[in-house]
Amino acid sequence: MVVQALKDQGVDVVFGYPGGAVLPIYDEVFQQNDIRHILVRHEQGAVHAAEGYARSTGKPGVVLVTSGPGATNAVTGLTDALMDSIPLVVLTGQVPTFMIGNDAFQEADTVGITRPCTKHNWLVSDTKKLSGTLHEAFHVATSGRPGPVLVDIPKDVQFASADYTPPQKARTDHYQPQVKGDMDEIQELVAALEKAKRPVFYTGGGVINSGPAASQLLRELVDATGVPITSTLMGLGAYPASGKHWIGMLGMHGLYEANMAMHDCDLMINIGARFDDRITGRVDAFSPGSKKAHIDIDPSSINKVIRTDIPIVGDVAHVLEDILKVWKSRGRKVNREGLQAWWAQIEDWKKVDCLAYTQSGKTIKPQHALARLEALTKGHDRYICTEVGQHQMWAAQYLTFEDPNRWMTSGGLGTMGYGFPASVGVQIAHPDALVINVAGEASWLMNMQELGTAAQYRLPVKQFILNNERLGMVRQWQELLHGERYSHSWSEALPDFVKLAEAFGAKGILCKDPADLDDAIMEMINYDGPVLFDCLVEKHENCFPMIPSGEPHNKMLLGEASTKDAIGSKGAVMV
Amino acid sequence: MSALKIKKGSNKHSAYNLRPTFSDTIESHTLAIVVDNEPGVLARVIGLFSGRGYNIDSLTVAEIDHQGHQSRITIVTTGTPQVIEQIKAQLGRIVPVHDVHDLTVEGASVERELALLKVAGEGEKRVEALRLADIFRANVVDSTLDCFVFEITGTPDKIDAFADLMRPLGLSEIARTGVAALPRGR
Numbered sequence: 101m102v103v104q105a106l107k108d109q110g111v112d113v114v115f116g117y118p119g120g121a122v123l124p125i126y127d128e129v130f131q132q133n134d135i136r137h138i139l140v141r142h143e144q145g146a147v148h149a150a151e152g153y154a155r156s157t158g159k160p161g162v163v164l165v166t167s168g169p170g171a172t173n174a175v176t177g178l179t180d181a182l183m184d185s186i187p188l189v190v191l192t193g194q195v196p197t198f199m200i201g202n203d204a205f206q207e208a209d210t211v212g213i214t215r216p217c218t219k220h221n222w223l224v225s226d227t228k229k230l231s232g233t234l235h236e237a238f239h240v241a242t243s244g245r246p247g248p249v250l251v252d253i254p255k256d257v258q259f260a261s262a263d264y265t266p267p268q269k270a271r272t273d274h275y276q277p278q279v280k281g282d283m284d285e286i287q288e289l290v291a292a293l294e295k296a297k298r299p300v301f302y303t304g305g306g307v308i309n310s311g312p313a314a315s316q317l318l319r320e321l322v323d324a325t326g327v328p329i330t331s332t333l334m335g336l337g338a339y340p341a342s343g344k345h346w347i348g349m350l351g352m353h354g355l356y357e358a359n360m361a362m363h364d365c366d367l368m369i370n371i372g373a374r375f376d377d378r379i380t381g382r383v384d385a386f387s388p389g390s391k392k393a394h395i396d397i398d399p400s401s402i403n404k405v406i407r408t409d410i411p412i413v414g415d416v417a418h419v420l421e422d423i424l425k426v427w428k429s430r431g432r433k434v435n436r437e438g439l440q441a442w443w444a445q446i447e448d449w450k451k452v453d454c455l456a457y458t459q460s461g462k463t464i465k466p467q468h469a470l471a472r473l474e475a476l477t478k479g480h481d482r483y484i485c486t487e488v489g490q491h492q493m494w495a496a497q498y499l500t501f502e503d504p505n506r507w508m509t510s511g512g513l514g515t516m517g518y519g520f521p522a523s524v525g526v527q528i529a530h531p532d533a534l535v536i537n538v539a540g541e542a543s544w545l546m547n548m549q550e551l552g553t554a555a556q557y558r559l560p561v562k563q564f565i566l567n568n569e570r571l572g573m574v575r576q577w578q579e580l581l582h583g584e585r586y587s588h589s590w591s592e593a594l595p596d597f598v599k600l601a602e603a604f605g606a607k608g609i610l611c612k613d614p615a616d617l618d619d620a621i622m623e624m625i626n627y628d629g630p631v632l633f634d635c636l637v638e639k640h641e642n643c644f645p646m647i648p649s650g651e652p653h654n655k656m657l658l659g660e661a662s663t664k665d666a667i668g669s670k671g672a673v674m675v
Numbered sequence: 676m677s678a679l680k681i682k683k684g685s686n687k688h689s690a691y692n693l694r695p696t697f698s699d700t701i702e703s704h705t706l707a708i709v710v711d712n713e714p715g716v717l718a719r720v721i722g723l724f725s726g727r728g729y730n731i732d733s734l735t736v737a738e739i740d741h742q743g744h745q746s747r748i749t750i751v752t753t754g755t756p757q758v759i760e761q762i763k764a765q766l767g768r769i770v771p772v773h774d775v776h777d778l779t780v781e782g783a784s785v786e787r788e789l790a791l792l793k794v795a796g797e798g799e800k801r802v803e804a805l806r807l808a809d810i811f812r813a814n815v816v817d818s819t820l821d822c823f824v825f826e827i828t829g830t831p832d833k834i835d836a837f838a839d840l841m842r843p844l845g846l847s848e849i850a851r852t853g854v855a856a857l858p859r860g861r
């Protein structure tokens with residue numbers, strides 16, 4: 101019955117790990133060939149893999165794990181997916197209904213534990229309700245603001261039989277979030293857009309979640325109006341990096357020109373982003389002179405952090421379509437002189453060249469490694485995942501994204517250990533693509549067991565490790581904010597990554613000389629199989645630009661030399 | 676060299692919550708929430724309040740439509756206007772929540788709470804308790820030689836006032852239901 105429901109939902113892959121409480125479902129899985137099951141090596145890996153699958157396809161990711169420890173191991177992944185609005189359907193086994201509450205073997209209060217880290221969850225107590233609940237679960241995960249849902253299925257409910265409820269008959273009418281935006285607000289937004297002297301689009305993961313049509317409409321609107329566009333970490337690729345109006349990522353490690361534009365604009369149009377604290381910096385000094393419009397499918401995102409003048413609740417694609425219609429019917433007006441001066445100002449800011457670095461000497465700079473990776477992989481059908489840390493921010497800065505669904509990173513939760521399993525999920529969904537996980541050595545080790553999965557399924561995922569032998573991001577904060585007291589931010593006793601790869605039947609490549617870098621990267625690309633690329637980089641490089649928390653956008657640190665006295669101790673008390 | 680010039684030994688560097696409130700006035704609002712009567716729904720609502728640091732001053736819940744499996748939760752909460760708006764929007768996100776009404780802003784409403792108060796006393800105090808109960812239209816629902824149990828219905832303020840008067844007269848236990856509320860008119 102479970103497998104039938106999954107098939108009817110169009111599921112082709114399930115990421116999972118068996119155990120006593122899900123054996124009946126695994127037995128069903130065994131006896132069919134329509135749904136592929138990918139055996140991970142840890143349940144957290146299953147959830148991140150499903151996230152990678154979901155993020156790179158736009159379809160919900162599906163996970164199957166056992167009760168107790170299987171379910172608790174999934175919690176980090178669920179929280180990650182909730183923070184980044186990734187649609188997932190996670191099925192957990194549970195002890196039989198008559199044993200629930202008795203501290204049975206491998207019993208955990210799974211719906212209780214996962215209530216705050218799922219969009220919704222269900223404990224199915226009756227087989228009659230099982231298939232209907234599964235269909236409802238897919239509906240909730242994918243409607244409105246997407247998110248992870250969990251269905252907990254006791255073992256006796258798995259064994260019993262009942263009539264099957266097809267998807268069309270399942271209960272979905274009670275959950276129907278609003279997708280069309282309010283036309284009055286849209287009119288007001290267009291009127292503001294026509295007059296604005298210094299407008300900016302600030303876009304986020306919501307554009308990507310809304311689907312390819314949203315990215316298409318966004319491109320049309322941006323290019324027709326000529327308004328500069330920046331994006332959050334989660335929204336990269338919705339507007340192409342090669343696009344004429346792209347001014348780069350914003351936020352704590354965003355580009356100087358993007359953050360300055362956010363600070364100085366007179367009209368900010370937030371599309372599917374949520375004024376996260378990594379974006380706003382100090383809230384009371386956030387873009388002080390601007391009128392703010394906010395398009396979001398989740399009403400709770402509006403006015404949560406930043407007061408919005410023009411709130412529009414709706415799905416990005418629907419709202420953008422209406423904006424374009426209204427703007428065109430009103431005569432395609434923009435403030436030409438204003439925009440011209442605004443672009444001149446932005447060009448000036450660009451001259452700061454905030455991502456400049458110098459590669460010299462015998463040590464590879466991490467920025468250089470990524471610049472070379474970018475140059476050598478750009479033409480490929482490429483998907484990028486990352487772990488969490490400095491390497492993640494550098495990847496966002498030095499790699500470019502032309503299309504949505506090509507960039508998988510843990511934004512909201514910042515989960516070290518996300519990237520490797522995510523890359524497994526992406527590669528499963530796109531077997532012929534070049535899937536690269538830009539990793540830090542410490543993050544990568546957090547889910548390194550998935551090397552077994554990559555080897556088993558012969559997934560040619562490329563693990564590009566920027567190995568600084570440090571918890572680099574932690575070290576950077578300790579340097580800048582904690583008086584250079586480097587408390588426990590070393591990666592001591594690191595493995596020999598080449599040998600480690602070989603132990604799993606993968607390929608290992610070590611590169612430490614800038615002169616060898618290009619050849620080594622080419623070797624990685626051309627190898628048909630999983631590769632662990634150990635790129636030894638400068639150990640003390642800091643990631644700039646940086647807005648220290650508690651500072652406004654125009655108080656950015658640009659690099660060691662230029663910023664020695666940029667921040668007083670007052671700014672330093674903020675995190 | 677540290678770019679931020681923090682003195683060695685300094686430990687003042689953590690300030691996570693940078694959110695300023697848009698307005699500082701704390702308001703009390705009564706919210707009526709209609710939910711599917713399914714397992715865990717109350718835990719979802721309460722978990723939202725505890726997880727996001729909102730206040731619950733009073734909470735009542737009971738099934739109101741047995742056939743339709745619906746319950747009504749009435750919550751009295753306090754916060755700045757922005758926090759109240761957030762609470763309502765966050766409640767609206769919970770899948771089994773059908774409706775969130777802010778009775779405090781949606782026109783006039785009536786609010787009632789029921790309380791049982793046990794007052795132990797003898798002689799003049801016992802007589803005085805009875806007299807006050809009469810004024811407050813509280814009923815005696817149980818009586819022993821040295822104890823009354825009063826039942827009183829009214830606004831929370833009225834119940835507070837009654838309880839304050841009973842305290843010196845031997846109030847020993849109190850049980851309150853929390854507020855039930857409905858908007859006036861159609």
Ligand SMILES: Cc1ncc(C[n+]2csc(CCOP(=O)(O)OP(=O)(O)O)c2C)c(N)n1
Pocket residue numbers: 487488489490491492514515516517539540541542543544566568570571572573574
């Ligand atoms: C699970 C988890 N634990 C701790 C952290 C805090 N943290 C953020 S970045 C970081 C260091 C990451 O080191 P590495 O993966 O080597 O990346 P680098 O910054 O050196 O590029 C740590 C410990 C986290 N984000 N996630």
Ligand SMILES: [Mg+2]
Pocket residue numbers: 489540541542566567568569570571572
């Ligand atoms: Mg590192």
